[in-house]
Amino acid sequence: xxxxxxxxxxxxxxxxxxxxxxxxxxxxxxxxxxxxxxxxxxxxxxxxxxxxxxxxxxxxxxxxxxxxxxxxxxxxxxxxxxxxxxxxxxxxxxxxxxxxxxxxxxxxxxxxxxxxxxxxxxxxxxxxxxxxxxxxxxxxxxxxxxxxxxxxxxxxxxxxxxxxxxxxxxxxxxxxxxxxxxxxxxxxxxxxxxxxxxxxxxxxxxxxxxxxxxxxxxxxxxxxxxxxxxxxxxxxxxxxxxxxxxxxxxxxxx
Amino acid sequence: xxxxxxxxxxxxxxxxxxxxxxxxxxxxxxxxxxxxxxxxxxxxxxxxxxxxxxxxxxxxxxxxxxxxxxxxxxxxxxxxxxxxxxxxxxxxxxxxxxxxxxxxxxxxxxxxxxxxxxxxxxxxxxxxxxxxxxxxxxxxxxxxxxxxxxxxxxxxxxxxxxxxxxxxxxxxxxxxxxxxxxxxxxxxxxxxxxxxxxxxxxxxxxxxxxxxxxxxxxxxxxxxxxxxxxxxxxxxxxxxxxxxxxxxxxxxxx
Numbered sequence: 289x290x291x292x293x294x295x296x297x298x299x300x301x302x303x304x305x306x307x308x309x310x311x312x313x314x315x316x317x318x319x320x321x322x323x324x325x326x327x328x329x330x331x332x333x334x335x336x337x338x339x340x341x342x343x344x345x346x347x348x349x350x351x352x353x354x355x356x357x358x359x360x361x362x363x364x365x366x367x368x369x370x371x372x373x374x375x376x377x378x379x380x381x382x383x384x385x386x387x388x389x390x391x392x393x394x395x396x397x398x399x400x401x402x403x404x405x406x407x408x409x410x411x412x413x414x415x416x417x418x419x420x421x422x423x424x425x426x427x428x429x430x431x432x433x434x435x436x437x438x439x440x441x442x443x444x445x446x447x448x449x450x451x452x453x454x455x456x457x458x459x460x461x462x463x464x465x466x467x468x469x470x471x472x473x474x475x476x477x478x479x480x481x482x483x484x485x486x487x488x489x490x491x492x493x494x495x496x497x498x499x500x501x502x503x504x505x506x507x508x509x510x511x512x513x514x515x516x517x518x519x520x521x522x523x524x525x526x527x528x529x530x531x532x533x534x535x536x537x538x539x540x541x542x
Numbered sequence: 543x544x545x546x547x548x549x550x551x552x553x554x555x556x557x558x559x560x561x562x563x564x565x566x567x568x569x570x571x572x573x574x575x576x577x578x579x580x581x582x583x584x585x586x587x588x589x590x591x592x593x594x595x596x597x598x599x600x601x602x603x604x605x606x607x608x609x610x611x612x613x614x615x616x617x618x619x620x621x622x623x624x625x626x627x628x629x630x631x632x633x634x635x636x637x638x639x640x641x642x643x644x645x646x647x648x649x650x651x652x653x654x655x656x657x658x659x660x661x662x663x664x665x666x667x668x669x670x671x672x673x674x675x676x677x678x679x680x681x682x683x684x685x686x687x688x689x690x691x692x693x694x695x696x697x698x699x700x701x702x703x704x705x706x707x708x709x710x711x712x713x714x715x716x717x718x719x720x721x722x723x724x725x726x727x728x729x730x731x732x733x734x735x736x737x738x739x740x741x742x743x744x745x746x747x748x749x750x751x752x753x754x755x756x757x758x759x760x761x762x763x764x765x766x767x768x769x770x771x772x773x774x775x776x777x778x779x780x781x782x783x784x785x786x787x788x789x790x791x792x793x794x795x796x
Contacts, residue, residue: 356653356657356700357657357660357696357697358691366646368646368649370649370653372652372653372656374628374656375648375649375652375653375655375656376653378648378652379645379648379649379652382645389643391636392622394629394632395629395632395633397629398628399625399629399630401629402626402629403610403611403626437612446611
């Protein structure tokens, strides 16, 4: 009897750590966490979303000790509490075979992913860019399309050139004939998907028509794992609209 | 004769790529590049500093095509032009044995390094925080010491706890008895060294007296490679004072 009990105590935590779906904690919108959700979805991983809705949610989370620096996003996976965006992206990508190990390829993938995070800064601000009124589409599109430091003018030409080197659809060359998807593709996909999310599929195709390899990469990433299902089926069910999302973030943080 | 010439043509570029010292391009101060200089110095690597002083320097650099996203710092090494801070830090650390390969350790090192970059944000702003007048020491110390989101209150307690787990002096446990230095140690060292740089050795010891393991780590990093030589001998010769540095950055970018 004692032996059975002991066995239960030992086995239960191990099994639960191995089989529990990762838990992603954030507000009901894209924010800083959507690239991480896309990595999990592209890797085919089912994950649970935990949404912050009340001020107490964040207070309780901070009190739990899970937030190393008191900030979300939080990704709970493999018994770890991952809290810093970029190292978390590397962790999820590495566990899913989406992170190369050689220094040169790791740098290439990292610099494209980090540049994608820079390029999405105006999108990250979009829900908040006209508070207390609803967000200004004009303002975010000016930053993304017209600014020499924005997505279309600074980043897309570089990425298109990079994809031309491998002939696409992905940034990393394969060891045989097929090129390999990586964190770099997911990061850039997510920025294009953000643009599409605030505009439309039609406008995505028109705006990026002069970057055919980027669009080809976007479409290839959409075929990975569960990412199309996340985008088209799951996400629309759980996200707030942009203005309500911004109000909910502010209310929780105030 | 023809053969000799051919041999020369083939050998020269290879040898120069292997033996050329890395070139670090930035202004004459710490800015966004000092963590990268510290990684190279801790790894014992001699590097050449190229300083931006005239507006034309940046224009010429952009025209050269070496800046993937038109931004410095630039680190030229192994025939590559590295331009994004964090992926560059990973590259330099990986080539120097300062980056672990397992996902859990890579996450730990990455999150500490990224947190150190967050913690140094007020220091990064310090030279510019009172323009056109000389910088305000009071303002930067308030952000670092008094703010609940600053270095002393948010970050140091977490890092001290983390170092207590390995019993120091470094964040990663060793495979035998000695713990291993990594990118995490260099990143946190650099923030403490920034604090020391704008204040004094005495004030460093007083402010961080309640974090003995952090100070122990600081001192252990100072023994690595050429880092003490860089700090005490080379850097003072080439850096501008804070106010002149800020003016020089503004003049180049205007």
